[in-house]
Each structure stands twice: as structure tokens, then as C-alpha cells.
Amino acid sequence: MRTSIATVCIAGDLREKLAAIAAAGFDGIEIFEQDFITFDASPREVGAMVRDHGLEISLFQPFRDFEGLPEPERARAFDRMERKFDLMQELGTDLVLVCSSVHPKALGGVDRMAGDFRDLGERAARRGLRVGYEALAWGKNVWDHRDAWEVVRRADHPNIGLIVDSFHTLGRKIDPDTIRSIPGDKIFFVQLADAPMIEMDLLYWSRHFRNMPGEGDLDVTRFTRAVAATGYDGPFSLEVFNDQFRGGSPRAIALDGHRSLVYLLDQVKRAEPDIAVEVPDIPPRIRPEGVAFIEFAANEDEAALLRALLASLGFRLAGKHIAKQVEVWQQGEIRIVVNTDPEGFAHTAHIAHGLNICDVGLTVESAQATVERAAALGATPFRQPVGPGELEIPAIRGVGSGLLHFIDRQSNLNDVWKIEFTPVEREGAPEGGLTRIDHIAQTMNYEEMLTWSLFYISLFETEKLATVDVVDPGGLVRSQALESPDGALRVTLNGAETHRTFAGRFIADSFGSSVQHVAFATDDIFATAAALKDSGFAGLPVPENYYDDLSARLGLEAAFVDRLREANILYDQDAGGAFYQMYSRTFGDGIFFEIVQRENGYGGYGAPNAPFRIAAQRRLGPAPGMPKF
Ligand SMILES: O=C(O)c1ccc(O)c(O)c1
């Protein structure tokens, strides 16, 4: 499998782009003419610089407004192309992309256009070069790959072939399976991009909103399956015009791009096993079985307050680590690790971020297979020295500052609580009825959201839900949920556009994106609320206005609304189900807990309630006894 990426995808000057592209593991680049022209070096020097990075120039592009012109424009187009042929030979590439004409004088007629390409093929052949024709979705006469293919077919020249681009095909809602009947050796190059489904002008959508395969809503997998089924065995190249990426970190965007290609081609190989492209053999997407633990990094003062909060939520100290200053608190299947050890990752994370959730443990079928797949997708494995009697639990770095550890039942990893922890006699008030972790919510800058969602989607069997906009008094927060099919793993990604939002302040104050809240599930939220009241839990009060509006909006019975009001429970409904939520006050830099009950398959996250929750959190600040550190 040969991977490539267009230089337009990445921020920086050509040198910075090449460094990022090479570091991410690509084999080649599509050199965009603009990136070459604006760079101050000769074509030969640029070619050498690309090859010094271990990259090939798989394509030169774009050449515009070539086909279907009347004279004298036609002759001028051929002259222009001869100049570009010179340049290509200096750069050291043999393939140029001609995109379908938008020239006002361009004439239609398949045979006229095919004739132009046949003549061009002759000129290219003399120099050992090749020309690929791409239908732009907004081309004047050709805007469909089937028409571009008909032009190429009739040109009937070995140096003329077709270039397909997933955006132009899928953006126009053309059935990608129509590609299957094209001979693979006549497809000279394949460009891949995804995009979010937004109704807008095709050209504007293409030039500003494309994103990496898997990051948007187009069925790029189906498109790529169709291409691979033709026998095509050339490079798969990303061509992503995106305003945000152009201003983003070159390394991060290049890594996302490479990850998206590995993920995509792995999916394609599984669906079309007989393809000519050699795709590396990696474990399939990992099915998450649940959240095994959440770990806080804390100092002693913070840990004392956290313990009090956990106790008020019905958690009990369940074990103390055999060698480190680490405790595990438990309720139902939920485990919260409190790490105050003066060494190791948690300590470093605490120095950088203060009290924070530095680690999330997931239960999977095979921890080994999980890190193997993660490594193939470009994730960074994490290791730290293991003490006597301790287990080596496979881990990777997440996209932000935190770690992900993987626990499985296949090995003895699942017994870590027995092996590394001394049990503590459970005592204290009765538990609060919390059973498991319903979801974890990560807060990040809006620009990081696609990186995070690709990270989860490519590694785990998870699907994206539609993005919802949450209005915070300080700005907009976009929220997107990712879920495994049975709900064993639910993560919400909350992207803050400004630091004036509650979520944005959390990022600024804690120096980076991480888990901001954890939601625990209960089977009976009213019983939980009553139990927690007895154990001194300080919940987030909900204003009276909320309940007046709720009863008017949903036509609920007064007695039911009274019960919600008394316990400060927020409520939502969807087609079949109901959702109950209550919140803790915030602590640290704005961390909090949520308690939820899902009834009859409610599928959302209570988005209509988020503005009320945020307003109350902003108004009230941290709980008494839980000062901001
Ligand atoms: O937006 C464009 O003009 C443009 C140029 C070249 C391409 O390959 C493409 O897909 C779009």
C-alpha cells in the first residue's frame, strides 16, 4: 500500500510540510503548484529535497482549463502544458492531474475533448510522462467521473488515464459502485477526502470543509472499496482542503491523515479481501467492554477533598496499592483510582495540570491486540518502570495529555485489583446505587475534535452521533458522542471555541484537553438521590425556572415534576425513552461528576439540559469545602 498526501493539506512552508509528511509515515506527496511557486528553490532542488525526506512526488497538480477549447486558446493550452512537462521532469514526477475545465470558452462534446487528450497523450508519451483527468464536481462540461472516464476511454491512449476523487463523486451523490466497471490500470491516481454533510455550494464546500476519511459523513469506504475492486494498485492520496487544517499543527494533521488512511484501507481490505493493494495485517477494530477505571492525579490536600466527595457519592475505599500511594475507590462496577504517589506518570501529570483525570482504563477482549492496532494507527505506546509484584498493563498516550490503559480477561490483567492492591475492610454509609460508568466527557479546543474522534473511531468499534451545539453564556460548545454498539463505551467530545465558555476555561486553567466529567449510571435515580442526601452529597441546585419550563414544554404531571425538583434532577425524553440527570458541584479546575438513569433505551446525553447545568455551574462555582486549587 502506497500512501500519499497533497501538500495543500498541511500548514507551513514546503519544508515544514515535507518534514511533517515524512514523519507521519507517508510514501509520497501530490505537489500543489502553488506550494512550489511560493517556495524559493529551483525545481531540481525541490525534487531533491522531497526525495531527501524519503518521499516520492506521486503527482503534480492541478493543470486547469485544458480540454475542449477553440483556437487560439487550444494551442495556448498545449504550450502551457509543455512548460509544465518541463517542470515535472525537473521535479522528477511523471504524472500530472488535469481537472475538468471551468473555462468560459470550453466546449463540450465527448469526442472533441477525447481528441484533445489523445493529442496530449502523444506529447506526454514522447517524454515518458502520463496525464490523469479528473472531473471537478463543478466542471463546466464534465462534473461526473463517468463522463471523465468516457473521455479517457475514447482518447484511447496509454499515457492518458482517469483520476478519481472521492469528494467529487460522493459530494455529488454519484453512486461510487459505478467505478467498479472501470479497468484498474486506466485509473492513474486516487484522491481521498471526506466532508461533513452540509448543504452548500459544491466548490465552497470542497475548498474549505473537506476532512480526512472517517472524520466526515461521506461513505469514503464504499468509494475506496469500489476503486480497489477494479484492480487499482497505485497510491491512495489524501487531498483535503480545510481552513482549520491549513492553520493547524503540521505534525498533528499529517498524523491524522496517515491514521485515516491506515484505518480506511484496513476496512477496505476486510470488505474486499481479493484486492491488489497490499494492506498490512493488523487486529480489527477493538470492541470495548467497558470502562475499567478512572484515575485522578492529586496532591494530599486534593486527595482528602476527593475522598470526601467520593464517600458522599457512596463510594468506598476498596484497596491500597502494595507499594505506591495509590488507592482504589469502588461502587458497583465503578473504580476510581486516586494517585498521590510522588513518582511516575500521575505525578508528572499533576505538576503540569493540577488535580486531573490522568488515566482511563478500558476493558477489552485483548489488551495486546489493542496496543498493536493502536501502534499501527500511529498512537504512542506508553511504558513506565514496573515494580516487584506489579503487572505491566498495556497503555498508550491519548490525543491530549492523558493515558489509556487496557485491561482484559484473557490474561491476569483483570486481577490487577487483587494483585497490586491490599483490600480494605469496607465501612461507612450504604452505597448510592451507582452501577457503572455511563460515559466519560472530554473537553478540548474545537480544533482538536476531529483528531479525537478519528482516534476513537479508528481504534474502537464505535460510531459517531450527530454533533449538537450547546450554548454556554460565554460562547458555543460543540458536543459529539461516540458509542460502541452496545453502549459499553460512550465518550462525549466537547469542543470549546473560546476560553470564555465553562469548557474553554477548564482547558485554559488545566493546561490542556482531558476528561472533564464522568457520568455514573444508576437504575433508580430517586433512590440514589435520597441515599446521597443522607451521606452528605452536595449536588448542583437547579433553578425553579427550569422546572416551570420543563412541565410546560413536555406536559408532565405536577407530582412528577415536584419529585424532580425536590431532588434537583434534570429530565429529558426522546422517541421511546427518558433520561434523568443530576450533577455534583465542580472541583479542581472545573471537574464534576454526573449521575444518570436511562429508561427504555434513551439514546442521547440530555443536550437540552446542558445550558441549565452550565449556567448553574458558572453561577455557583465549586462546592463548599471543594475550593478551586
Ligand atoms: O478546487 C480545485 O480547484 C481542485 C483542484 C484540484 C483537485 O484535484 C480538486 O479535487 C479540486
Ligand SMILES: [Mg+2]
Ligand atoms: Mg481532486
